[in-house]
Amino acid sequence: MARITVRGVSEIRGPIIIIEGVTGIRMGEYLEVKLPNKPSRKGRVLAIEEERVIILLYQGTYEIEKDEIETEFFGRTMQLFVAEDMIGRVFNSQGEPLDGLPSIYSDEYRDINGSPINPTSRVYPRNYIETGISSIDSMNTLVRGQKLPIFTGAGLPNNQLIGQIVKQARIAGAEGTDKFAIVFGAMGLTMDDYIYFQRLFEETGTLNKVVMFTNLASDSAAERLITPRVALTTAEYLAFDKGYHVLAILSDITNYCQALREISVALETVPSRKGYPGYMYSDLASIYERAGIIEGSQGSITLIANLTMPNDDITHPIPDLTGYITEGQIILDRSLHNRGIYPPIDVLGSLSRLMKDGIGEGYTRKDHPSLSNQLYASYAEGLDKRRLAEVIGKKELNRRDQILYEFADKFEDNFVNQGDDYRSIEDSLDLGWSLLSNLPETELTKVSEDLILKHIHNKGADSD
């Protein structure tokens, strides 16, 4: 494609520049703005109105002089060179190395926007991932190829939880493949958090398996819009072309959405809720939907995203729209955290939509589906009784209610609260049964008599 070079701009506004009197420019085209005596900046064509081309500059417009600059249009959309050598490297959002090593040279390159996966080409995710965390493995099971955000609040230990998952999870699974990689997209992370993750990868010995794309809090907001896209383009290449099981970690979606709002306001888009643009749902979907498994490829992309709920508000547009796209969510709860429970996972509010087909006989254990149903139900009732006791006092509860009340306490203290320990799925399920054995059998309406005999009375013929 022909490159076109233009001198000067007619308008500069926020991160946007407008160039007039130029023809032959393509929608979405990638471009470079050359400044005298300064590093050049990259940008993208957002809209074209006859001879007016509207451009977003990823590194902003500060110190751009109207008539001095030269814009070179590349005649193509932004593409990323991809290679297996990227594993173990650190890049900025443009795919330029930040680790002092040379740039990636490869024959293969990809459009960073990707294309939607044909639903008939998807493989439905069914292989569960053992994270070693009871409240995830037994109650909100993670499945390879799933997209699952962590809804967290400021000051909650979400990064610690991700650290534990990275440390303990067996993504590559039982078939003995060592083709495992982590793609990490840092979106507006503070330096502290960034260093935490770097150290995490060092300590867990995964540093040589990580591809990092870095956009820190101090970096440009416009550039933040491409961070998840370059990260997932790399993940797609590794998973679908090279057969890696990829764990993609994006942190933090909230920073990304705020950048999206900032740019949409600069473009004078009609805002919908809280000033966020009406297309935020579609935009987020174009990120999350890139996770999954496709036919004819050995690999998978499992996506875990940090999402800090502004003011712990789950109805805020960012968690709200995310929840409609992702396959569930892990919610961290402030009151559990304040009581010293780690991980402070709100078991009832959390959800894994792919759990239903990833558990049970042939996957985890036969008793898993009904056991988790019973634990949900009894814990939910126990919480009702706790609320009741807050009003009338625990002593006023009848015997049944007291037992349930105590069950909820035990469930939180022993099951949810596990610290940094690793628990196998077997141990988690057995722990669940031992908690249930505190309840009268008439309460166990979600589990069959056979299962009660086997797991509470240790009787029964089949032992699996």
Place this chain on the structure above:
Amino acid sequence: MPHSAEERARIVTIKGSTVEVRGLLSYRMGEITYVGEEKLMGEVIEIERDFATVQVYEPLEGLKINDPVYLTGKSLSAELGPGLLSNIFDGIQRPLEQIKKISSSPFIQRGIHINALDRYKKWQFEPNKDLTKGHLVKGGDVLGSVQETETIRCNIIVPPNTTGELLSIQEEGEFKITDPIAELKGSDKKKEELTLMHEWPVRIARPFLKKLPVHEPLVTGQRIIDMFFPIAKGGTAAIPGGFGTGKTILQHQLSKWSDADVVIYIGCGERGNEMTDVLREFPKLVDPHTQNPLMDRTLLIANVSNMPVAAREASIYMGITMAEFYRDQGFNVLLTADSTSRWAEALREIAGQLEEMPVEEGYPAYLGARLANFYERAGQVITLGSPYREGSINITAAVSPPGGDFSEPVTANTKRFVKTFWGLDPNLANRKHFPSINWLNSYSGYIKVIEEWALESGLEDWGRYRQEMFTILQKDDELQHIAELIGSKALPADEQLIILVAEIIKEGFLQQNAFDKIDSFCPIEKQMKMMKLMLLFYNRAEVLIKNGCPISLIISLKTVKILKRMKEDVPNDNIIRMNKIEDYIHTDMEELGSKYGYKV
């Protein structure tokens, strides 16, 4: 056909998912337009002098000013004929399996042109014996039929708005979808060839002879729906609920188990894996009404959330038009749309690009009108043509209110046009009470109709059982408020009994496990029997309580657990076993009664 179109305009503006074009000739609103060298498909949505705005169904990257634009003179249309069922289409009716084949890529790339219906497949056509040469035929008349799937025999009908004298009709034999099977002489003396398929513009409702009042239920096998908030064949229902409240699973359940003839499932801006789940699961499931694979009667439209927003807007119309096509053949069609909020958001997004004046929360002023148009295409009708046929379309549409707030514009407007409202409750969902339909704020506008139907169908107790159970649940709700203040221990025994029975109803009847082999679908007879037993338990226990039996003895009866578990424990083909449970109830109660010196 993009190739036959003549270039008549050029692109002047590119923005979001729309382009503005300028040409010399006149445009038509809704005209299908192909833009750019790749001939991306779009539709004219605004005209100003010699400019037209086109919403494009594919991403616009790579287009440039002055790229050619081809106008077709046609409106966005659906291809209608045998071969639609068991298929999965995108929002503009491109078959996704075929896209995969011809592009040999797991991704959907741009600029793929492909017909909805297979042009090479041959169908065994059986002509309508009543028709002979010289017969005057009109729109809706049945020319013959082909076996589309094992379950569905597709009637080949004269397209609406077509009349003429039959010049010839083919004998029984194999035909491709575009082969002429009949020839007409129209009123203008022009010959017209009819094929197994025809096209219909999707934004225009297909005509019918007459709308009928609804008169029978759509049996869904979902207890809270069939017994508490039923929907009639030809009726409409909205399923609003925040994320994680179980909208999609409920829609899947309705598509799986309803006694509709044809099911059209529109995944509108939803998750890719969910569509894959349906594709994977439905062919394995057996339709409880016909014993054939469920996929035989199902048609899927998948516009997943990262597909272009303009195609999402079109997907709803594609779906309802195909539903009308099967209705016109005399079938009962269930259309499930998940989710109409994504469709409304697509409207909003496009309106924003056109810089239209937004009203509530950025939605355009015509949101209500568009929703009304959609829901009004449901209904029970007498179709056009002969022989006499009745058909119906049910619409059950999920709504995804932001933050679960039912006062937002899409939910509020939807409520104006649907008669049944299954409000999903996050509190129930959080405690994994599914389906999480809230029994206090949901409603059905079809109770009267269904009650009459029940009387005629030997279910004369339906209305009474429903009312009695409802009363218990309502009393329970009041008592729960009191119990929250003073504790249930302090309530009198008869009120504690209501709380107990309400709990049995909630756990044993209202909750239904979609993933349990038995419980996933519950036949009507079992539903009725379950209600009967629960009410029997209540009535007999009530007498005992009046005679001084302590509530604690009733709470600890083994039958309580049996009643809660019979939904999963009693196989659907062995409902007779419930008579045993009835015996248990009697025995338990009599035992307690004799203890308290009272014969019940």
